[in-house]
Amino acid sequence: MNFNKRADVAEIRAFHAKLMAAASKSIDPRLERVFELVPREAFLPPGPWKVMVDNRYFETPSDDPAYLYQNALIALDATKGINNGEPFLHAAWIGATSPKSGDTVSHIGIGAGYYTAILSALVVPGGRVEAFEIDPALAEKARDNLRAFEGVSVTHGDATTLPVPSSDLIYVNAGVKVLPRSWLLALRPQGRLIFPWRPSEKVGVAVLLTRTDAGFAARPFMPSWFIPCVGGAGTFDDAVKDPTLDDAWAIQSVWLTSDRAPDETCVAAYRHLWFSSSPLH
Incomplete structure (x- = not known):
């Protein structure tokens, strides 16, 4: 055995892609190949890089680039605490939301575009990704990074107030307390919306919504902590009723107050929507 031989970056990326596919818990055979084809280093500042562990950068x-293929946050802008997201978390989100060819995806909070590129590769042919980034420098960098990817459009601005297109998937990478009504209404039938719900400073839960004929089904499925959304959906002053941690994990549906008033199943309520512990009927 040759202990001096080191794997090259392509081999390391291929092994990382295998782990990503496993973390996705998906049977989609495309995932491993897509994770392997999109190089993380192409969407990061020049190295050396800052790797975050336990809220500290190293x-x-x-x-x-071999240092990048681990399940860790990598700084995009360390001064602002903006990072390229945790790979296995995004693998799990992608597995849960099942992007497929022909889908329209709205990706909100794209950073420098790494996971946008992966989503783009999963919706071709025929699909597109409408990407939103509120930080002007990151939006410009993402636009440059994504030029080679088919069907991607990058918008600089606040997606909580800008129009979001009719979407099969809305993929949100910023902590949200109050979902904008426009995001829910932008979902197509059977459309999915995945977001990090931050109903209080101490609660962070990834929630997957699906628009069905009966309404919006909700499934909390993993802890999730993102920096707060800068726009209106990131504020903490719109609550009629905030949930406890147990309440947040109990949600099964979401309702617009214009469609149905909060009832005894309500665990969290805001001016225009509320979360219920009851499943859709």
């Missing part, structure tokens, strides 16, 4: 010894 600088890599060099600019060798």
Whole structure:
């Protein structure tokens, strides 16, 4: 056995892609290949890079991309605490939302575009990704990074107030307290909306909504902590009723107050929508 032989970056990326596919818990055979084809280093600042562990950054010894293929946050802008997201978390989200060819995806809070590129590769042929980033420097960087990817449009601005197109999937990468009504209404039949719900400073839960004939089904499925959404959906002053941690994990449906008034199943309520512990009927 040759202990001096080191795997090259392509081999390391391929193994990381295999782990990502496993973390997705999906049977989609395309995922491993897509995770392998999109290089993480192409969507990051020049190395050495800052890797976050336990809310602290550690600088890599060099600019060798091999350091990037681990399940860790990598700084995009360390001064603002903006990172390229945790790979296995995004693998799980992608597996849960099942992007497929022909889908229209709205990706909100794209950073420099790494996971946008992966979503783009999963919706071709025939699909598109409408990407939104509120930080002007990141939006410009993402636009450059994504030029080679088919069907991607990058918009600089606040997606809580800008029009979001009719979507099969809305993929949100910023902590949200109050979902904008426009996002729910933008979902097509059987459309999915995945977002990090931050109903209070101490609660962070990834929630998957699905628009059905009966309404919006909700499934909390993993802890999730993102920096707060800068726009109106990130504020903490719109609550009629905030949930406890147990309440947040109990939600099974979401209702617009214009469609149905909160009832005894309500665990969280805001001016225009509320979360229920009851499933759709």
